[in-house]
Amino acid sequence: MNAIVKETFKRRTRDEMAACVARDIPEGAYVNLGIGLPTLVANHLPKGREVFLHSENGILGMGPAPAKGEEDWDLINAGKQPVTLLTGGAYFHHADSFAMMRGGHLDICVLGAFQVAANGDLANWHTGAPDAIPAVGGAMDLAVGAKRTFVMMEHQTKAGESKIVAQCSYPLTGVACVRRVYTDLATIDITAAGLKVLDMAEGLTLAELQHITGVPLQAA
Amino acid sequence: MNAIVKETFKRRTRDEMAACVARDIPEGAYVNLGIGLPTLVANHLPKGREVFLHSENGILGMGPAPAKGEEDWDLINAGKQPVTLLTGGAYFHHADSFAMMRGGHLDICVLGAFQVAANGDLANWHTGAPDAIPAVGGAMDLAVGAKRTFVMMEHQTKAGESKIVAQCSYPLTGVACVRRVYTDLATIDITAAGLKVLDMAEGLTLAELQHITGVPLQAA
Amino acid sequence: MIDKIVASVADALADVQDGSTILMGGFGGAGMPSELIDGLIEQGAKDLVIVNNNAGNGETGLAALLKTGHVRKIICSFPRQADSHIFDGLYRAGKLELELVPQGNLAERIRAAGAGIGGFFTPTGYGTDLAKGKETREINGRMYVLESPIHGDVALVKAEKGDRWGNLTYRKAARNFGPIMASAAKCAIAQVYETVELGALDPENIVTPGIFVKRVVRVGRAAAQLKVAA
Amino acid sequence: MIDKIVASVADALADVQDGSTILMGGFGGAGMPSELIDGLIEQGAKDLVIVNNNAGNGETGLAALLKTGHVRKIICSFPRQADSHIFDGLYRAGKLELELVPQGNLAERIRAAGAGIGGFFTPTGYGTDLAKGKETREINGRMYVLESPIHGDVALVKAEKGDRWGNLTYRKAARNFGPIMASAAKCAIAQVYETVELGALDPENIVTPGIFVKRVVRVGRAAAQLKVAA
Numbered sequence: 001m002n003a004i005v006k007e008t009f010k011r012r013t014r015d016e017m018a019a020c021v022a023r024d025i026p027e028g029a030y031v032n033l034g035i036g037l038p039t040l041v042a043n044h045l046p047k048g049r050e051v052f053l054h055s056e057n058g059i060l061g062m063g064p065a066p067a068k069g070e071e072d073w074d075l076i077n078a079g080k081q082p083v084t085l086l087t088g089g090a091y092f093h094h095a096d097s098f099a100m101m102r103g104g105h106l107d108i109c110v111l112g113a114f115q116v117a118a119n120g121d122l123a124n125w126h127t128g129a130p131d132a133i134p135a136v137g138g139a140m141d142l143a144v145g146a147k148r149t150f151v152m153m154e155h156q157t158k159a160g161e162s163k164i165v166a167q168c169s170y171p172l173t174g175v176a177c178v179r180r181v182y183t184d185l186a187t188i189d190i191t192a193a194g195l196k197v198l199d200m201a202e203g204l205t206l207a208e209l210q211h212i213t214g215v216p217l218q219a220a
Numbered sequence: 221m222n223a224i225v226k227e228t229f230k231r232r233t234r235d236e237m238a239a240c241v242a243r244d245i246p247e248g249a250y251v252n253l254g255i256g257l258p259t260l261v262a263n264h265l266p267k268g269r270e271v272f273l274h275s276e277n278g279i280l281g282m283g284p285a286p287a288k289g290e291e292d293w294d295l296i297n298a299g300k301q302p303v304t305l306l307t308g309g310a311y312f313h314h315a316d317s318f319a320m321m322r323g324g325h326l327d328i329c330v331l332g333a334f335q336v337a338a339n340g341d342l343a344n345w346h347t348g349a350p351d352a353i354p355a356v357g358g359a360m361d362l363a364v365g366a367k368r369t370f371v372m373m374e375h376q377t378k379a380g381e382s383k384i385v386a387q388c389s390y391p392l393t394g395v396a397c398v399r400r401v402y403t404d405l406a407t408i409d410i411t412a413a414g415l416k417v418l419d420m421a422e423g424l425t426l427a428e429l430q431h432i433t434g435v436p437l438q439a440a
Numbered sequence: 441m442i443d444k445i446v447a448s449v450a451d452a453l454a455d456v457q458d459g460s461t462i463l464m465g466g467f468g469g470a471g472m473p474s475e476l477i478d479g480l481i482e483q484g485a486k487d488l489v490i491v492n493n494n495a496g497n498g499e500t501g502l503a504a505l506l507k508t509g510h511v512r513k514i515i516c517s518f519p520r521q522a523d524s525h526i527f528d529g530l531y532r533a534g535k536l537e538l539e540l541v542p543q544g545n546l547a548e549r550i551r552a553a554g555a556g557i558g559g560f561f562t563p564t565g566y567g568t569d570l571a572k573g574k575e576t577r578e579i580n581g582r583m584y585v586l587e588s589p590i591h592g593d594v595a596l597v598k599a600e601k602g603d604r605w606g607n608l609t610y611r612k613a614a615r616n617f618g619p620i621m622a623s624a625a626k627c628a629i630a631q632v633y634e635t636v637e638l639g640a641l642d643p644e645n646i647v648t649p650g651i652f653v654k655r656v657v658r659v660g661r662a663a664a665q666l667k668v669a670a
Numbered sequence: 671m672i673d674k675i676v677a678s679v680a681d682a683l684a685d686v687q688d689g690s691t692i693l694m695g696g697f698g699g700a701g702m703p704s705e706l707i708d709g710l711i712e713q714g715a716k717d718l719v720i721v722n723n724n725a726g727n728g729e730t731g732l733a734a735l736l737k738t739g740h741v742r743k744i745i746c747s748f749p750r751q752a753d754s755h756i757f758d759g760l761y762r763a764g765k766l767e768l769e770l771v772p773q774g775n776l777a778e779r780i781r782a783a784g785a786g787i788g789g790f791f792t793p794t795g796y797g798t799d800l801a802k803g804k805e806t807r808e809i810n811g812r813m814y815v816l817e818s819p820i821h822g823d824v825a826l827v828k829a830e831k832g833d834r835w836g837n838l839t840y841r842k843a844a845r846n847f848g849p850i851m852a853s854a855a856k857c858a859i860a861q862v863y864e865t866v867e868l869g870a871l872d873p874e875n876i877v878t879p880g881i882f883v884k885r886v887v888r889v890g891r892a893a894a895q896l897k898v899a900a
Contacts, residue, residue: 028442030651050442052651056773057697057843060649073699074844080698087639088605090646091842093849093877095781098774102556102794103623105651126799133758134770135750136800141774144793145556175797248672250881270672272881276543277467278613280879293469294614300468307869308835310876311612313619313647315551318544322564322786323853325881346569353528354540355520356570361544364563365786395567548785555778558807558814561788577788584788609874644839645875
């Protein structure tokens, strides 16, 4: 890995990754986008496609950020940034909001991750560092509650290690919950029969992707 | 019992029993009145006293029956009779309504009964007859959910047997849940130290009441 | 564009399968989805399990459905009523299975299904025949019974207004089981008296957000009110 | 006549005891009952357990309360934030106990307390460090963790409007934990921007019925909004 001198393929940008996720969200889907990278997905949903964004703090039908100066601090998203409400949206309290997540009513949630294991285990809430202050928020609820949990992350750490691993070394968020991973290198389905590569970054071969990735891959 | 030829005391009428209960409901109390006899209590609450009546089917601040011709069949009580809503009342769904009952938010519920045991066991939902079709409604929730459960019933069966018993022979509604019993003969508190007679029908003596009642009584 | 409003009761119910568990709103007549029940009778699905607070009144609504013989089992809190003779007859003849559930357990079990709860401990029913054979536990000095969620394949709900996203409001005490039943079924179908434009319902006052609702069908008010009052 | 509206924040908080568990509404700044928190600091109750989604931001509100040293323990889902330095310092110094709870479990545990549930099985957290030592169970092929209710002595809630019976409405996503916290505390205190006549709130749209609320106190909107935005 560290030996690669020059990449012959073109890594997907964060926006390209978001576009890949957005492409797979059908009209009418109820979707929760986790804080961080996944929030970019909202920018790539086609204008005409009605998708219902859920925010854990009691919003369904969440709209884009308000214009500068129009912020309403009673209307924020999970990342505590000001948002808007679409026509047809609704407010509700926290137990009802998490009932939507935990009761299997969301079609898709998209989460960031530190690591994803080949069996779908997810680690995204805690580095496990002894001096780190933990914070979990709604990650564990989303991971196991949505009908399908997608992960969106860089394929490798800054040190070049694969974040798709045989077994997570970081503390788990959920067990065997991830269905699909979108990275800057590929889109990979996690199935009972193993990891299946749905698509790859331009110029990347399956052999190269396998070389970079920590666990066995198959063509889809 | 069957040998009593003429009663030298004056049994309380159903309205007098209801008045006894109403007297003990303080201003500001949240109260559920069970179907049957307990519904009479509402008629005896003093006009100026604000008491909040709860109906299991999602009403708080229930008012009296509407005038003839003004019935609204979307606004009925637990007995499925048309009622009204007081100014300041509210509607909510069934899980929220029973959360009020089961979460200990009602100060008082008043229930009818077949039998009450000396330890507070309540039997009021089923005679246990093999061909009877059972129906429980909200009785079991009320019996154990309210801060204080009052029972309002005739002291004796038609055959003259005491309905206050050492142990219920009918199927239980709740275990050790009744705090006070209002009958046509007396008001009796159920305490850890035994049954205490708070008041009696006019002309009745404690000795007579004890003779009629199936379990040991004490003066309060 | 998402439009959950369907043209007819028949369209709304077309795919109800034999053997389905149907969560049916209503407390007595209030909130009873009469048109959807009539539609279900017409649709003809058999071997049904019905979850409702009661077991039908008179000859209409749920009582009429029971009369078809298409209901295998009913889960309810209060079957016996002055005019529940159709249920009474079937039950006594051994043609209808009854699971009697305290009303609060019924509501909480439905709510649990919608909220993804696998089971919960409740004090209601402890020490009674209705808790026989159920797991119990002492928690902080009080005795509790373990109860399980009640999931539905279909929910039939009567609401007041609905929009094309499936957002619903109710009217007075007709709300009762509607919101929790909508949340607990794979396919919640709401009959409404009024379909409104998106945005016509105040986002602060939507009682059932559209995420819980698959189909909305408008029915006439007059006919329904007559039936409720009957 | 019942009148739950009290004259001042100080009156509303006068009887808060040392050692109390305080359920505190808010998700970040939205729904944070800033005036009641300031009042609690002034009131001086010590040895508190605070239940809130977060652990304070900047130097105001919950962060300011933490700074007094009067908080023994905090139960929350998301303490670490860009501006949670007061919490961070106390926690690192071992001066503040932390019970970290997945946000959905936090909400459901509070709701369970209000609804009289003794415990419930949830899939959230199964197989993670936050379920360590907790009872687990397989139900219909899925693994669940047993979670317990969180009861409060006091709830501090920010609502929008309130009346003398304690009925409350909220504003937008400031609703968040308010309704469930009000239901789960022995004494729920609501700060509102507007006190209204009985009947001014539509009975269909009351979010927290007065049964859950002991006291209502009006606060000025301008001051609060500034704090929320800070």
